[in-house]
Amino acid sequence: MKIFLVGGAVRDRLLGRPVSDHDWLVVGATPEAMVARGYLPVGRDFPVFLHPETREEYALARTERKSAPGYRGFTVHAAPDVTLEQDLARRDLTVNAIALPAELVNADGSFDPTSDTLADPFHGQRDLRDKVLRHVTDAFREDPVRILRVARFAARFHDFGVAPQTMALMREMVAAGEVDALVPERVWQELSRGLAETRPSRMFEVLRDCGALAVLLPEVDRLWGVPQRAEHHPEVDTGVHLMMVLDTAARLQASLPVRFACLMHDLGKGTTPADVLPRHTGHEKRSVELLQQVCERWRVPVDIRELAEVVAREHGHIHGSGSLDAAELVRLLERCDAFRKPARFAEALLACECDARGRLGFEDTAYPQRPRLLAVLAIAAAVPTDVVARAAQQAGATGPKIGEAIHQARVEAVAAAAASPG
Template identity: 75%
Template sequence: MDIYMVGGAVRDALLGLPVQDHDWVVVGATPEELSAQGYLPVGKDFPVFLHPETREEYALARTERKTARGYRGFEIHAAPDVTLEEDLARRDLTINSIAVRARPERANGPFDINKETLIDPHGGQDDLSARVLRHVTSAFREDPVRILRVARFAARFADFTVAPETMALMRDMVSEGEADALVAERVWQELARGLMEGTPSRMFEVLRECGALKKLLAEVDKLWGVPQRVEYHPEVDTGIHLMMVLDMSARLQASLPVRFACLCHDLGKGTTPADVLPRHIGHEERSARLLKGVCERLRVPTDCRELAEVVAREHGNIHRSGEFGAPALVRLLERCDAFRKPQRFAAALLACECDARGRLGLQDSLYPQRHRLTQALQAAQAVATEPVAQAAQAAGLSGLKIGEVIYTARVAAVQAWLVTGPA
């Protein structure tokens, strides 16, 4: 039985990056032999085991044969006669198909990268040096998830380019309908991971170039070619602006819900009627409506969906809030549900800052609306609503009337804050 470190761990070590996850492959063993040594089986689709001490995953070397459309349509063959070279040949990219043998005394711990002993049958080291994302074999076309993975790696390694032959293969896969077979859970999983990379714009640029973005997120794909509003550099279209917003969200180290909100906040501009271009009147309502369809289709988690709804609906008002008086500020806070969910409101403000600074010449500018609205919320929160409500009840008020009294008290508090001067 031979054990090898493969995949991302070897790639990242060669790039001088921290190694986060280990990917072990076992050659020349059976499931029974691993179980007898204390390894715990966990794989459903193919034999994967947990090491009895480290709990790291060890997979038996395997080959795959396409049997149906989609990423689940595979027949797995894992047996002692499967070689390491056969296992490496089924992997997606050459930079992920490099292996190093684990020394017997250190097979389960740190490993040494000795370039002279690397097993690299597909030229992964050369592609690392050339900064190229290249598929290993034509078997790449059998798994449509690999289109998303290439795009995600482009977002992680922003200075890498996709090899022309790989891009051509991805285009063929899209035109042949392979992207249509992707299930919502896998699409969201890869999109979410790509959004959290250092240059998320690269993911969407690659998906758009191969045609997959139109299949998976047509609402986003339609933003290219749509002019920005006059006051927001109309010479830059909305798709390019969106890419700048996403990269700003990464620069500001935003959470996944914030980055998803940035992705979807302007969807309505892709359906702006010609007679209101480039003013985009009413695009917030259209964005919220289109967002609902995206979230249902991709089964987006609740926290991402709810924040994106607030940002899509209210980002224009948040941008203009510097002009608002106390009544309008309190109404905005109420629409954003800021009193019940202040942390979500803070996230919405960050998404709006990403939007405002994701523009030519404004990347290093300040976004005073974020600080001003945070202070306005604090002023309104200082109102003790329970005594106000009790006094209203004692005066014979109930239901909505009590809410109006609380609103009035909050407006008064925000007005006093405005008079004394925001810090």
């Protein structure tokens, strides 16, 4: 039995990047032998075991043969006669098909990156040096999830390019309908990971280049070529603007929900002719409708979906909030459910700031709407609603009338603060 460190841990160590997880490959062993050594079997689709002490995953060397459409359509063969090179050959990219004998790995998981004992039959080290994402073998075409993985890696290693042969293969897979067989859970898993990377725009550039974006997110794909004009901003392509907004969110280290909201906020501009008009274009309602379709299709988590809906519906009003009076400001806060969910409202404001700064020449422009609206929320939220409610009840108010009294008290508080000197 021979054990190797494989995959991302080797790749990232060679790149000088932090390593958090270690994947181990076992060659020449049987499941029975692993259990006899105290390893705990956990693999459902193929033999994977947890180390009895470290709880890290150890997978038996295996080969895979395509037996049905989609990413689940594989017949797995794991046996002692499967060689290291055979296992590496089934992996997606050459940079992920490098292995190192376990005995050369230090206790903390580090190793000498110059070691000449690295197993690299598909020249992954060369592609790391040349900054190329290249498929290992033609077996790449058998798993459509790999298209999403390549796009995600492009977002992480944003100075890497996709090899022309790999891009051509991905286009063939899209044309053959392989992407249509992807299940929602895997699509969302890869999209969310890509959104969380340092340059999320690269993921969508790669997906668009191979044609997969038009299949997975046609609502986003059709934004390219749609002009967008906003007050005091030059006219730009909406798709290009969207990518700048995403990268601004990454630069500001925004959370995944904020980044998803940035991606979804302008979907209606792909279907609304009035988009060429300044500011309020009427596309917000359509954006929310399209967003809901996307979230249903890919089973986006509820909290992420709800923030995206607030941003899609209200970003125009938030951008223009400087001209709103006290009553309009409080109604905006109420529509955003800011009193019950202030943290979510703060994230909505951050998404709007990313939208405003996601244009050439405006990357470092201040966005006063964000601190101003947070201050307005603090003032309105400080109103003692229990006192107001009791006074309204004593005056004979019931039901909605009590809510109206609280609303009016908040409006008066915001108006008084605005009128106060300094």
